[in-house]
Amino acid sequence: MSSIEERVMKIVSDSLGVGPEQVTRESHFVNDLGADSLDQAELVMALEDEFDISIPEEVASQIQTVGQAIDHIQEAVAEADGEQSGG
Amino acid sequence: MGVVTPLGCKVDELWARLCRGESGVRPIEGFDVSIFKVRFGGEIQNWNPVEYLDSKEQKRIDRFAQYALVAATDAIRESGLDFAKEDRRRCASVIGSGVGGLGEIEAQFRRLLEKGPERVSAFTIPKMMLNAAAGCVSIQFGLKGPAYGVVTACASASNAVVEAIKEIESGDMDVVITGGSEAAVTPLGIAGFAAMKALSERNDDPQRASRPFDRDRDGFVLSEGAGIVVLEEYEHARKRGAPILAEMLGYGVSSDAGHITQPDENGVGAASAMTDALKSAGLAKDQIDYINAHGTSTPLGDVAETVAMKAVFGEYAHSVPISSTKSQLGHLLGASGGVELVISILAIRNGVIPPTINLENPDPACDLDYTANVARERRVRIAMSNSFGFGGHNVSLIVGELQNGSR
Numbered sequence: 001m002s003s004i005e006e007r008v009m010k011i012v013s014d015s016l017g018v019g020p021e022q023v024t025r026e027s028h029f030v031n032d033l034g035a036d037s038l039d040q041a042e043l044v045m046a047l048e049d050e051f052d053i054s055i056p057e058e059v060a061s062q063i064q065t066v067g068q069a070i071d072h073i074q075e076a077v078a079e080a081d082g083e084q085s086g087g
Numbered sequence: 088m089g090v091v092t093p094l095g096c097k098v099d100e101l102w103a104r105l106c107r108g109e110s111g112v113r114p115i116e117g118f119d120v121s122i123f124k125v126r127f128g129g130e131i132q133n134w135n136p137v138e139y140l141d142s143k144e145q146k147r148i149d150r151f152a153q154y155a156l157v158a159a160t161d162a163i164r165e166s167g168l169d170f171a172k173e174d175r176r177r178c179a180s181v182i183g184s185g186v187g188g189l190g191e192i193e194a195q196f197r198r199l200l201e202k203g204p205e206r207v208s209a210f211t212i213p214k215m216m217l218n219a220a221a222g223c224v225s226i227q228f229g230l231k232g233p234a235y236g237v238v239t240a241c242a243s244a245s246n247a248v249v250e251a252i253k254e255i256e257s258g259d260m261d262v263v264i265t266g267g268s269e270a271a272v273t274p275l276g277i278a279g280f281a282a283m284k285a286l287s288e289r290n291d292d293p294q295r296a297s298r299p300f301d302r303d304r305d306g307f308v309l310s311e312g313a314g315i316v317v318l319e320e321y322e323h324a325r326k327r328g329a330p331i332l333a334e335m336l337g338y339g340v341s342s343d344a345g346h347i348t349q350p351d352e353n354g355v356g357a358a359s360a361m362t363d364a365l366k367s368a369g370l371a372k373d374q375i376d377y378i379n380a381h382g383t384s385t386p387l388g389d390v391a392e393t394v395a396m397k398a399v400f401g402e403y404a405h406s407v408p409i410s411s412t413k414s415q416l417g418h419l420l421g422a423s424g425g426v427e428l429v430i431s432i433l434a435i436r437n438g439v440i441p442p443t444i445n446l447e448n449p450d451p452a453c454d455l456d457y458t459a460n461v462a463r464e465r466r467v468r469i470a471m472s473n474s475f476g477f478g479g480h481n482v483s484l485i486v487g488e489l490q491n492g493s494r
Contacts, residue, residue: 017143038147041209049206 004051004077008070011050015043025067051077088332088429089161091154091268091312092416093129098161101426102433105415105441106462110294112308112417118274125281127293128272129310129417147210148223149188150270154313154422155220156227159264163228166317167329168262170228179232179260180224181251182315183243183267185421185476187236188215190273220268220313232260238421240476241383243267244314245424245484249338251318261323266425268313280309283348285385297418298445299382299411300389300453307383310417314425316432333432336469336485337368343479350388350475354395357381357473360481361399364471368485373403375485376467377440379431380457381475382411383418390452392473397455408465410458414444424474428484431470435488438466 002010005025013020016033029035035043044060047053047069053076055063063069090096093111094104104111111129120126131154136145139157148156159180170178191214198206213219218236225234233254237247244267251265280286287306289296297308324331341363343356350357365372381392389411397404412430419426434440439462446459469487 017141017146038209038213045206045208 004074005070007050008047008073009066011046012043012066012069015039015046023066025065025070027066028064029066030064047073053077053080088165088432089158089313089315090426090429091131091158092419092426093131093310093312094416096157098429098433102437105412105430106439108415108442108444108460108462110297110415110444111310112293112296114293115272115277117272120277123277123281125277125286125288125309126290127296127308128277129308129312129419130272131311147214149191149214149219150311151184151188151268152214152219152223154270154311155182155268155315156223158266158268158313158315159224159228162315162317163264165330166319168317170230173262175229175231177232177259177261178230179251179254179263180221180230180234181237181247181254181263181265182221182224183237183239183247183421183424184217184220184269185238185240185243186269186271186276187217188219189271189276191215193273193275224264228264230264239480239482240478241418241420241423242474242476242480242482243421243424245428245472245474245482246340246480248316248318248335248424248428248484249340249482252335252338255318255320261320263318264315265318266313266315266428267422268425269420269422270311271420272309272311277309287384295445297384297414298447299380299384299414299443300393300449300457301446302448302450304384304386304389304450306385307413308417310419311422312419312426313422314419314427314429316425316428331489333435333486334489336370336487337364337366338485339363339367339483341481343481345479347479348477350391352387352391352394354391354398356479356481357392357395357475358398360483361395361471361473364483364485365399370469370485372400374469375407375471376465377431377434377470378407378409379427379434379470379472380409380411381473382443383413384411388475390450392475393453393455404455406456408440408456408458408463410441410443412441414442414446424472424482424484427472427474428486431472431486434470435467435486438464440465440467
């Protein structure tokens with residue numbers, strides 16, 4: 001299984017229709033990758049689907065770069081795993 | 088002119104195949120049809136508009152609007168228009184569709200049921216809305232005059248052309264991109280029309296299923312695609328040295344005000360539309376050299392249209408060549424009038440009348456000259472194109488060769 005970082009980058013590339021080489025941790029969704037509000041809503045949904053997590057709107061609106069998305073998802077996935085093993 | 092059809096997505100290819108009497112009807116591949124009563128149609132297969140739309144745009148735009156965009160792009164290229172040199176406020180986009188983004192509605196409703204409301208795509212509404220075709224064309228080419236959809240079921244494209252003519256006639260527009268597009272070969276599209284018993288069920292022989300005016304016809308064949316033309320004010324076109332392909336001469340529009348789906352058996356509304364079209368063009372009946380009939384291959388519709396043509400044209404109805412190119416293409420619903428206007432213009436420019444194929448045993452109630460099975464050479468100066476839609480909508484267009492600028 002590829003890393004969370006790789007999976008996020010692939011989804012960003014597919015969802016926004018940009019080449020994988022354009023997607024780096026520093027890429028800004030709006031300024032660098034040309035995403036509009038509809039693209040961002042779709043992207044959040046695609047990430048939620050891929051990682052089986054829920055990204056609250058107030059969190060989603062703070063995520064502006066690929067790196068921020070990766071960090072948030074790594075945390076959320078770790079939290080979900082912790083809950084599972086703890087329960 | 089631009090087209091997307093089951094017989095090709097370039098005007099030249101469509102024309103060559105029409106004249107050879109080919110059929111574009113095939114078993115449906117886009118979804119599993121095994122449990123469907125009707126398993127064939129005029130589907131656009133191997134659709135890959137990569138030369139026209141990047142992958143991101145393809146995801147954001149439903150098939151019906153993609154077809155419109157591709158056909159509009161070809162039409163605009165041929166016209167030589169450069170919108171950077173135009174007053175964009177005087178350029179419009181008026182495009183018909185019967186059902187819009189039906190496939191998107193189906194896909195997203197499935198997600199709603201299976202995954203919940205939070206999983207419905209943000210593109211659902213902008214993809215399904217019927218004005219998306221006109222809107223996308225306006226956005227793509229920067230047309231800042233009016234952009235709107237026209238919705239009258241199978242008469243949508245012809246109705247859109249009428250509205251486009253009015254936009255030009257009003258003096259407010261120089262250029263209108265117009266016609267129709269449709270992408271309803273979907274599970275709900277097939278099932279819905281099949282439930283009405285509107286579709287042919289000739290699954291064992293799809294290419295012979297669409298047989299307008301034939302005794303053994305059993306319904307229409309559902310197809311998809313687009314037909315778009317650039318309509319331009321004459322002086323505006325002349326001044327910029329545009330390649331003027333033909334001239335819109337007249338139109339007639341009426342409603343049956345009868346049944347929601349059945350045609351008036353005496354074709355009264357259809358006849359009014361044709362009569363009004365002749366009148367608005369200032370033409371005598373026998374000046375029509377060719378009629379591209381609506382001719383869907385339904386038992387009732389073909390007879391009603393025949394009755395209407397006889398009522399309008401009298402004795403001349405028996406000598407004017409008629410054909411239904413739906414015999415080859417199937418029924419493109421809200422796109423049909425756009426494609427058929429293109430075909431009518433091609434008949435004028437090439438001096439050839441495309442045939443009605445599969446017309447083996449004419450229905451005794453359909454006793455006119457439908458150009459059975461084989462294309463015919465004939466000088467066509469002026470052609471009429473009919474479109475009728477569920478809801479009781481009737482539209483008749485008249486198009487002619489350019490009269491050396493004398494009009």
